[in-house]
Amino acid sequence: LAKTTQPISMDSYEGQEVNITCSHNNIATNDYITWYQQFPSQGPRFIIQGYKTKVTNEVASLFIPADRKSSTLSLPRVSLSDTAVYYCLVPSGNTDKLIFGTGTRLQVFP
Amino acid sequence: DSGVTQTPKHLITATGQRVTLRCSPRSGDLSVYWYQQSLDQGLQFLIQYYNGEERAKGNILERFSAQQFPDLHSELNLSSLELGDSALYFCASSDRDRVGGNTIYFGEGSWLTVV
Numbered sequence: 001l002a003k004t005t006q007p008i009s010m011d012s013y014e015g016q017e018v019n020i021t022c023s024h025n026n027i028a029t030n031d032y033i034t035w036y037q038q039f040p041s042q043g044p045r046f047i048i049q050g051y052k053t054k055v056t057n058e059v060a061s062l063f064i065p066a067d068r069k070s071s072t073l074s075l076p077r078v079s080l081s082d083t084a085v086y087y088c089l090v091p092s093g094n095t096d097k098l099i100f101g102t103g104t105r106l107q108v109f110p
Numbered sequence: 111d112s113g114v115t116q117t118p119k120h121l122i123t124a125t126g127q128r129v130t131l132r133c134s135p136r137s138g139d140l141s142v143y144w145y146q147q148s149l150d151q152g153l154q155f156l157i158q159y160y161n162g163e164e165r166a167k168g169n170i171l172e173r174f175s176a177q178q179f180p181d182l183h184s185e186l187n188l189s190s191l192e193l194g195d196s197a198l199y200f201c202a203s204s205d206r207d208r209v210g211g212n213t214i215y216f217g218e219g220s221w222l223t224v225v
Contacts, residue, residue: 034213043112043200043216044153087153097166098143098202098214100153 004088004101011107018075020104022088025069033064033071036087038103044087048073075106083108113137114217116201122223128189131220135182135203141165142184143202143214144176153200159184191224198222 005023012018024033032051036044048055050062050071061074075082085103092099113136123129135142144156155168159178170176173191178184188195198221202214 036216041198041219041221043114043202043218045112046213046215049213097155097168098158099155099168100145102152 006104009105024090112215116217120221131186133201139203145200148197
């Protein structure tokens with residue numbers, strides 16, 4: 001099973017870059033890595049998805065090393081509104097179980 | 111707006127009762143996933159359906175059941191409710207039976223309070 005491991009929490013200040021790393025040692029060959037953002041009492045929201053190397057969109061970048069056993073979500077110049085829980089998601093082995101890890105609670109301070 | 115619709119948004123019921131939560135996936139999506147999230151807890155995978163058939167099962171209690179209908183909407187049935195079943199229940203959908211390179215989209219959840 002492609003269990004994911006992330007830091008439980010992180011603190012940052014407005015304007016800083018935040019990097020959240022997720023380890024997924026047992027990722028399968030065909031699996032993508034997806035990151036979600038969740039605010040309290042809301043459904044998780046898709047941020048970014050990647051397979052290898054680097055992916056960038058308007059809100060974040062995702063870095064994936066060659067061995068794909070980890071990935072790093074990079075949030076440039078965070079603001080207070082980026083305070084949320086961030087999950088990386090990798091499918092569990094050859095099943096369709098989409099099991100989320102504990103997530104990383106990011107707190108951004110003014 | 112993710113395009114995934116869940117009803118009801120809020121529900122309060124007594125212990126021992128039975129409730130049904132409903133999910134309408136995004137247009138064209140064949141897969142539906144159900145998750146449970148208790149207060150300040152993570153997302154617990156319950157079950158997944160693809161085009162009407164059960165595809166994967168997580169730690170879903172025997173008191174809980176789900177189904178996906180021909181029109182692709184899904185229902186999660188929770189019976190013999192206990193206080194510990196109070197949680198936010200999320201539905202998500204995707205257009206494939208395995209994530210691979212696509213994305214699942216979440217609804218806003220159904221708040222269940224058991225008193």
